[in-house]
Amino acid sequence: MSASLDALVQEALTTGRIANLPNGHFIDGRFQPSQSGARMESFDPGRGIAFADFAAGDAADIDAAVEAGRRALRGRWRDLKPAERGRILQRAAALIGENAERLAVVESLDSGKKLVEALGDVRGAARTFEYYAGACDKLQGDTMPLGRNHFGMTVHEPVGVTAHIIPWNYPISTTARGLAPALAAGCAVVAKPAEQTPFTALMLADILHQAGLPDGVCNVVSGTGREAGAPLVAHPGIDQITFTGSVATGIGVMQAAAPNVTRLVLELGGKSPVVVFADCDIEAALSGMMEAIYENAGQICSAGSRLVIEKSFSGTFLARLTERVRALTLGHGLTNPGMGPVNSAVQLAKIEGMVAAAVKRGAILHTGGARAEGGELGQGWFYQPTIVEPSLSSDAIVQEEVFGPVLTVQAFETEEEALALANGTRFGLVAGIYTADFGRAHRLARDIDAGQVFINDYFAGGIEMPFGGNRKSGFGREKGLDGLKNYTRVKSIAARISG
Ligand code: NAI
Numbered sequence: 001m002s003a004s005l006d007a008l009v010q011e012a013l014t015t016g017r018i019a020n021l022p023n024g025h026f027i028d029g030r031f032q033p034s035q036s037g038a039r040m041e042s043f044d045p046g047r048g049i050a051f052a053d054f055a056a057g058d059a060a061d062i063d064a065a066v067e068a069g070r071r072a073l074r075g076r077w078r079d080l081k082p083a084e085r086g087r088i089l090q091r092a093a094a095l096i097g098e099n100a101e102r103l104a105v106v107e108s109l110d111s112g113k114k115l116v117e118a119l120g121d122v123r124g125a126a127r128t129f130e131y132y133a134g135a136c137d138k139l140q141g142d143t144m145p146l147g148r149n150h151f152g153m154t155v156h157e158p159v160g161v162t163a164h165i166i167p168w169n170y171p172i173s174t175t176a177r178g179l180a181p182a183l184a185a186g187c188a189v190v191a192k193p194a195e196q197t198p199f200t201a202l203m204l205a206d207i208l209h210q211a212g213l214p215d216g217v218c219n220v221v222s223g224t225g226r227e228a229g230a231p232l233v234a235h236p237g238i239d240q241i242t243f244t245g246s247v248a249t250g251i252g253v254m255q256a257a258a259p260n261v262t263r264l265v266l267e268l269g270g271k272s273p274v275v276v277f278a279d280c281d282i283e284a285a286l287s288g289m290m291e292a293i294y295e296n297a298g299q300i301c302s303a304g305s306r307l308v309i310e311k312s313f314s315g316t317f318l319a320r321l322t323e324r325v326r327a328l329t330l331g332h333g334l335t336n337p338g339m340g341p342v343n344s345a346v347q348l349a350k351i352e353g354m355v356a357a358a359v360k361r362g363a364i365l366h367t368g369g370a371r372a373e374g375g376e377l378g379q380g381w382f383y384q385p386t387i388v389e390p391s392l393s394s395d396a397i398v399q400e401e402v403f404g405p406v407l408t409v410q411a412f413e414t415e416e417e418a419l420a421l422a423n424g425t426r427f428g429l430v431a432g433i434y435t436a437d438f439g440r441a442h443r444l445a446r447d448i449d450a451g452q453v454f455i456n457d458y459f460a461g462g463i464e465m466p467f468g469g470n471r472k473s474g475f476g477r478e479k480g481l482d483g484l485k486n487y488t489r490v491k492s493i494a495a496r497i498s499g
């Protein structure tokens with residue numbers, strides 16, 4: 001750890017606070033208080049106490065942000081030379097990198113995630129801006145052969161002002177993943193971070209402004225889903241919504257978008273399988289499994305939360321996995337433990353209730369299955385890393401998203417059974433496959449109903465790979481060049497030139 005990072009961490013750990021956090025919404029190029037004056041608190045999940053407060057926005061602040069976006073669109077941003085937009089986003093990437101330590105400490109304290117993970121997220125956010133910066137001047141259309149007398153072409157226009165509803169599990173990553181392609185396409189944006197983790201999105205808006213983004217192009221309004229999120233997604237001045245969060249809230253957002261016929265992308269989480277065959281590289285599969293479900297304490301939409309394992313290999317694999325899971329140390333995210341806390345008391349209670357109910361129905365607990373409360377942990381929101389094996393695949397613990405460090409186990413004997421189990425939930429976000437058999441890996445990759453499939457390396461790939469779900473996991477794709485399509489619309493222009 002660098003000396004400067006260590007100093008920031010020590011300050012945060014000893015005082016429980018971080019100086020000079022953003023204290024207003026970022027609207028029209030500056031921080032502003034809520035029009036109502038309302039504020040709310042954000043918590044440090046490692047200690048279960050409030051560490052800072054922030055502006056709690058409502059419809060009036062959303063109106064101001066959307067109006068700022070609409071004003072900024074014309075002349076200032078949409079009509080800027082694409083290469084110049086690219087340079088500004090490239091500078092933003094560099095500035096995120098320069099501010100990485102502070103951003104990561106804030107992200108860790110606010111969300112509970114491990115500092116190393118937060119640093120990875122911040123570097124990922126910089127990389128996201130770098131990736132889309134290079135795309136600004138490559139959003140070119142086509143020409144269509146219409147014969148000698150006509151000329152036809154397509155233009156990829158920015159959709160306008162876009163809304164981004166951000167969850168608490170990956171605050172800066174999700175913000176960057178939506179904002180970078182929207183800005184690259186020439187849109188203006190209004191983001192609403194989760195009320196549990198508002199700070200890094202606000203800091204990012206400030207950084208983008210420092211990088212040269214004109215006033216009003218990027219606006220961030222903090223506050224609750226009900227007070228600030230709902231008026232944003234129902235706003236007639238919004239041309240596109242990108243929502244990441246729960247299925248229930250996503251359905252509500254879709255309904256709120258309908259009266260204005262606002263287009264949208266829904267990224268709604270999952271119950272993703274990790275299919276492990278006996279012929280796999282066991283070390284790779286163990287490491288992949290640990291990352292898939294215990295990174296960020298399992299609070300990942302694309303977490304590999306279901307181990308689908310070949311029966312003959314199950315005993316060997318589970319013994320090794322359980323050993324690794326028991327060795328995970330728990331602690332405050334800023335101390336870089338094996339695993340950090342979960343994000344909120346609400347989330348902790350949800351996890352606890354779901355596992356307890358499964359055990360009551362007869363599920364076998366291989367390890368974990370309770371809150372972790374010893375010593376300092378008692379103050380924070382900690383849940384033991386857990387492996388649970390219900391007798392039926394229809395059990396709620398297999399079918400419902402827990403969004404915590406809870407892995408379920410399902411065994412199969414044939415490839416057909418493996419596929420049926422992998423596809424046996426209402427979700428279809430991602431899937432992992434571990435096998436040495438190339439043909440089998442690709443047969444499953446073809447037949448599994450998911451938006452992204454990882455072979456022999458869970459979470460492989462980066463911003464280059466399109467990401468998004470099928471079925472109840474939502475629709476639309478973020479990341480990659482496909483992610484740009486959310487923020488552009490095609491216009492066809494046909495002209496008669498002679499005849
Ligand atoms: P949520 O879906 O309610 O919250 C996500 C975001 O939506 C937050 O910014 C929230 O303020 C906003 N929001 C809430 N109501 C809204 C509304 N009516 N209009 C517009 N925006 C609104 O999820 P919550 O309550 O934080 O977590 C509940 C469960 O959702 C978790 O246990 C987990 O299973 C799932 N979840 C999935 C995520 C994913 O990455 N797909 C992220 C967060 C939660």
Ligand code: MG
Nearest residue numbers: 042043110196
């Ligand atoms: Mg917080």
